[in-house]
Amino acid sequence: MGEIELREKIIGYLMKKTETSSYGVGKRESHDSSAFYKRSLYDGIFVKPTPKKEMSEIEIPLPEDWVSKIYCASSTNMEKVPENSVALAFTSPPYNVGKEYDDDMGLREYLKLIRDVGKDVYRVLRPGGRYVINIANLGRKPYIPMHTFYYDIHMDLDFLPMGEIIWQKAKGANGSCAWGSWMSAKSPRLRDIHEYLLVFAKQDFSRPDKGESDIGRKEFMESTLSVWEIPPESAKKVGHPAPFPVALADKVVRLYSYIDDVVLDPFAGSGSTCVAAANNNRYYVGYDISKEYCALAKQRILNEVAPKS
Ligand SMILES: C[S@@+](CC[C@H](N)C(=O)[O-])C[C@H]1O[C@@H](n2cnc3c(N)ncnc32)[C@H](O)[C@@H]1O
Numbered sequence: 001m002g003e004i005e006l007r008e009k010i011i012g013y014l015m016k017k018t019e020t021s022s023y024g025v026g027k028r029e030s031h032d033s034s035a036f037y038k039r040s041l042y043d044g045i046f047v048k049p050t051p052k053k054e055m056s057e058i059e060i061p062l063p064e065d066w067v068s069k070i071y072c073a074s075s076t077n078m079e080k081v082p083e084n085s086v087a088l089a090f091t092s093p094p095y096n097v098g099k100e101y102d103d104d105m106g107l108r109e110y111l112k113l114i115r116d117v118g119k120d121v122y123r124v125l126r127p128g129g130r131y132v133i134n135i136a137n138l139g140r141k142p143y144i145p146m147h148t149f150y151y152d153i154h155m156d157l158d159f160l161p162m163g164e165i166i167w168q169k170a171k172g173a174n175g176s177c178a179w180g181s182w183m184s185a186k187s188p189r190l191r192d193i194h195e196y197l198l199v200f201a202k203q204d205f206s207r208p209d210k211g212e213s214d215i216g217r218k219e220f221m222e223s224t225l226s227v228w229e230i231p232p233e234s235a236k237k238v239g240h241p242a243p244f245p246v247a248l249a250d251k252v253v254r255l256y257s258y259i260d261d262v263v264l265d266p267f268a269g270s271g272s273t274c275v276a277a278a279n280n281n282r283y284y285v286g287y288d289i290s291k292e293y294c295a296l297a298k299q300r301i302l303n304e305v306a307p308k309s
Pocket of ligand 1: 092
């Protein structure tokens with residue numbers, strides 16, 4: 001696709017009825033942002049949405065016996081999952097910070113793992129499918145801006161960046177105290193109370209197919225804001241060193257997938273994404289390399305997924 005054609009296509013997605021003025025716009029609905037997307041900022045843009053016709057020719061496998069399973073294997077090769085089959089992947093990768101499941105990998109080796117998994121997620125996602133990655137930045141001396149590496153890797157794999165959500169885990173009083181620099185400009189240290197959810201899409205920003213959404217008006221309005229305040233999950237309660245709350249997965253599942261879609265977690269851990277998917281009438285698929293966590297995820301699914309009426 002030529003550059004002009006591509007720009008016109010992007011403009012087409014975003015073109016509505018109002019226009020961006022130098023003062024911004026009061027209302028986002030029916031907003032014509034074509035002037036914005038024609039600016040040089042978008043010249044040579046990295047995103048390459050696939051033409052609709054090409055996407056319509058892609059065969060989407062139906063969920064069959066490969067769904068509703070936790071696979072105990074590395075997600076660098078999710079051979080049980082057919083290509084173009086998954087609507088949403090939501091995950092929190094190992095952070096490589098010394099949790100009991102973490103190897104002590106160098107940054108390059110670690111990012112290679114994230115890339116290899118991202119590549120296979122791209123393969124299994126259907127056109128318009130989303131990959132939502134929960135990640136935190138690390139350290140202070142220096143600070144490792146992990147999310148910037150994640151953007152580089154996934155955009156290089158042709159994922160389309162759609163936005164990011166700040167997951168606010170605490171109101172503010174928490175976080176370890178920077179006593180070494182107490183009330184001094186000598187070396188004040190920031191105390192993180194947030195993590196990121198990076199949102200990517202495969203081939204298109206919108207789903208080319210039709211489906212049934214089950215998100216209410218109030219939740220949609222809240223979930224489309226870029227800051228989500230949800231308390232963290234207790235590792236002790238779940239029995240995994242770094243679970244995210246099922247409530248977080250619930251919101252992602254309802255915002256980014258339709259009923260009966262397939263939802264994948266390539267680093268499933270204790271199965272939080274799978275529990276959320278099943279309880280929201282989606283199919284789940286989980287991969288984890290640890291036998292212990294695969295067993296835990298299966299048990300949580302048995303305990304926490306409500307029986308279908
Ligand atoms: C941050 S935890 C995920 C926690 C999960 N979100 C939950 O709520 O329980 C990361 C998981 O990745 C798993 N893991 C590490 N390397 C892996 C690999 N190559 N393939 C699949 N899973 C892997 C670890 O065993 C760990 O359970």
